[in-house]
Amino acid sequence: MLGFLIRRIIQSVFVMLAVALIAFMMFRFMGDPVNSMVAENATTEERDAVRARLGLDQPLWMQYGRFVGRAAQGDFGLSWRNARPVSTLLAERFPATAELVLVAAGLSLLLGIPLGILTALRPNSFSAQTLQFLSLIGISLPTFVTGILLILVFSVWLGWLPSFGRGEVVDIGWWSTGFLTLSGLKALVLPSVMLCLFQLTLIMRLVRAEMMEVLRTDYIKFARARGLPSRSINFRHALRNTLIPVITIFGLQLGGLIAFAIITETVFQWPGMGALFIQAVSFGDVPVMAAYLVLVSLIFVVINTTVDLLYAVLDPRLRVDSPRGAH
Amino acid sequence: MTLLSVENLTVAFPGRRGTVNAIENVSLSISPGEILGMVGESGAGKSMTGAAIIGLIEPPGRIAEGRILLDGQRIDTLRPEEMRRIRGRQIGAIFQDPLTSLNPVLTVGEQLIETIQTHLKLSHSEARERAIDWLRRVGIPAPEARIDTYPHQYSGGMRQRVVIALALCAEPRLVIADEPTTALDVSVQAQIIALLRRLARETGVAVILVTHDMGVIAETADRVAVMYAGRIVEIGQVADVLKNPRHPYTSGLMASIPRIGPRPEVLPQIEGAMPRPGNRPEGCAFAPRCPHPVERCTRVRPALEGTATASVACHLTEEVPA
Ligand SMILES: Nc1ncnc2c1ncn2[C@@H]1O[C@H](COP(=O)(O)OP(=O)(O)OP(=O)(O)O)[C@@H](O)[C@H]1O
Ligand SMILES: [Mg+2]
Numbered sequence: 028m029l030g031f032l033i034r035r036i037i038q039s040v041f042v043m044l045a046v047a048l049i050a051f052m053m054f055r056f057m058g059d060p061v062n063s064m065v066a067e068n069a070t071t072e073e074r075d076a077v078r079a080r081l082g083l084d085q086p087l088w089m090q091y092g093r094f095v096g097r098a099a100q101g102d103f104g105l106s107w108r109n110a111r112p113v114s115t116l117l118a119e120r121f122p123a124t125a126e127l128v129l130v131a132a133g134l135s136l137l138l139g140i141p142l143g144i145l146t147a148l149r150p151n152s153f154s155a156q157t158l159q160f161l162s163l164i165g166i167s168l169p170t171f172v173t174g175i176l177l178i179l180v181f182s183v184w185l186g187w188l189p190s191f192g193r194g195e196v197v198d199i200g201w202w203s204t205g206f207l208t209l210s211g212l213k214a215l216v217l218p219s220v221m222l223c224l225f226q227l228t229l230i231m232r233l234v235r236a237e238m239m240e241v242l243r244t245d246y247i248k249f250a251r252a253r254g255l256p257s258r259s260i261n262f263r264h265a266l267r268n269t270l271i272p273v274i275t276i277f278g279l280q281l282g283g284l285i286a287f288a289i290i291t292e293t294v295f296q297w298p299g300m301g302a303l304f305i306q307a308v309s310f311g312d313v314p315v316m317a318a319y320l321v322l323v324s325l326i327f328v329v330i331n332t333t334v335d336l337l338y339a340v341l342d343p344r345l346r347v348d349s350p351r352g353a354h
Numbered sequence: 355m356t357l358l359s360v361e362n363l364t365v366a367f368p369g370r371r372g373t374v375n376a377i378e379n380v381s382l383s384i385s386p387g388e389i390l391g392m393v394g395e396s397g398a399g400k401s402m403t404g405a406a407i408i409g410l411i412e413p414p415g416r417i418a419e420g421r422i423l424l425d426g427q428r429i430d431t432l433r434p435e436e437m438r439r440i441r442g443r444q445i446g447a448i449f450q451d452p453l454t455s456l457n458p459v460l461t462v463g464e465q466l467i468e469t470i471q472t473h474l475k476l477s478h479s480e481a482r483e484r485a486i487d488w489l490r491r492v493g494i495p496a497p498e499a500r501i502d503t504y505p506h507q508y509s510g511g512m513r514q515r516v517v518i519a520l521a522l523c524a525e526p527r528l529v530i531a532d533e534p535t536t537a538l539d540v541s542v543q544a545q546i547i548a549l550l551r552r553l554a555r556e557t558g559v560a561v562i563l564v565t566h567d568m569g570v571i572a573e574t575a576d577r578v579a580v581m582y583a584g585r586i587v588e589i590g591q592v593a594d595v596l597k598n599p600r601h602p603y604t605s606g607l608m609a610s611i612p613r614i615g616p617r618p619e620v621l622p623q624i625e626g627a628m629p630r631p632g633n634r635p636e637g638c639a640f641a642p643r644c645p646h647p648v649e650r651c652t653r654v655r656p657a658l659e660g661t662a663t664a665s666v667a668c669h670l671t672e673e674v675p676a
Binding site: 343 | 447469
């Protein structure tokens, strides 16, 4: 297990170095940054001075090394738009996105797994068929359309829930949370529903397919032949085998949620990192874009490693260091 | 005294082109402690007979006709929950493939203890004692340590031993062993059969042993039932049937016993193939392959007739009763 962990961490470091390289190259592709930092009529000497101050006169690999070194300490320089530290900007926006993604992910699991089980155990029942049909809609409708529909129904017609913003937030240290106020919670509902819908239907369909597959296996037939109660067969014997592949997909999709959050945050004017990223793109604010890219990749890598570890916990066959018996 | 009797059992599957009978008019009985061998080529209906007895026919299949009695009580009409209590406790099952019969994410001990506690009123530690005891009985070395390991840590032969322990741990009175050694190495097959035979003697459990291996039948079984195209065509004492087969299909089987190596799908000595359900001729299903059919064979389906100990379904034997 330890060897596995170390291997994974080394792999992750290489992935992050590659991502950092891409982020670093973004600066190059956006043209000469010196142009935008000096006056129109600056002399060559003035330009060179700025260049030297920014370290842009050094060889590329040294610049890359410096970029990585700083990034590792969370330093991505200043935003070109408002000259504030990029790390501060991201830190301000991070809690909003994290809470949104957390709630959406929680919802998709909490609803997706039971609904998947239900439709697998009673595939011919009316409710299962209805759910299957609804999930088809959920999976094929573009998320921004569902977002706009949600706003139309619950904000415009019914007036129950706010259509934009986070509501009131409470600061706990540097973290600002919307979980502690009523308006904060209400504001979370529509965006998290929109964000989780695709994920929810995906998990439901996946759990259903996996569960039906597992229920056909020999070990389930043998468990039935031993007279075990169906509750145990469904939830002890079948469910655990079902959840093993579901966890992988969920882990991969969790990264997807963060990426999809960009759309949700735009639709609901949610003050998260995704909205910050969209702003940065429209202003050509490369440091913010680069930092966002690196941060999201880091989250992806951490999640994937966690999923692999969890997999090993759930599936005894993958515990590499476990003692093997005589054959 | 009869432990289990199957009377005139027909299992039907509704299909697109009408219902087909996977097995038809199957009758057999088994006494306590008896080992009944069951042979016949692939698709003959051996597994389906077992599934019907244990109450696990997969829908939409159903028992269309006949009945199944355990201790003289009908069990084919029990409610699912009542039948569940019989499975494992009265009638156990051992399947073909030990590699896939065990749940990969639960330890061997967890699977044994759960099965024991489902049927017997025992505390967890008592059930664990019993589980260790069963592992020892089926020949797992160091059962105290192995009980907490997972199936993938066992070899194929060892896993089949675990499967046998699981099937017997609630002390059923009948166990249906459906080709318990087909998936195993030849070298291990004999050990598993010997183990089954020993346990049957020790515990007095009756066994329905499905196999393609006539040698195993000869050594192990008391009686043998020969199935062909969903029907039992001959049933009787092993010694009689093997020495003196009366149904031409049984004779063919005897002639085609492969001495070594895997069994062939189509028996070389018998020309042609067994008809699929829904495709069976009006008369005797074996008539197209029979070496000496008479005119009646293609018209009238022969019934299984004979004494309590020896029966055969063939027109040729009717004139000359044994
Ligand atoms: N789910 C099903 N639907 C329809 N027919 C089925 C179904 N399962 C089995 N059958 C039919 O029932 C017949 C008996 O099958 P069974 O599995 O009992 O054969 P078998 O004697 O055990 O063969 P094998 O030696 O290959 O295990 C076969 O002809 C098969 O086509
Ligand atoms: Mg079979």
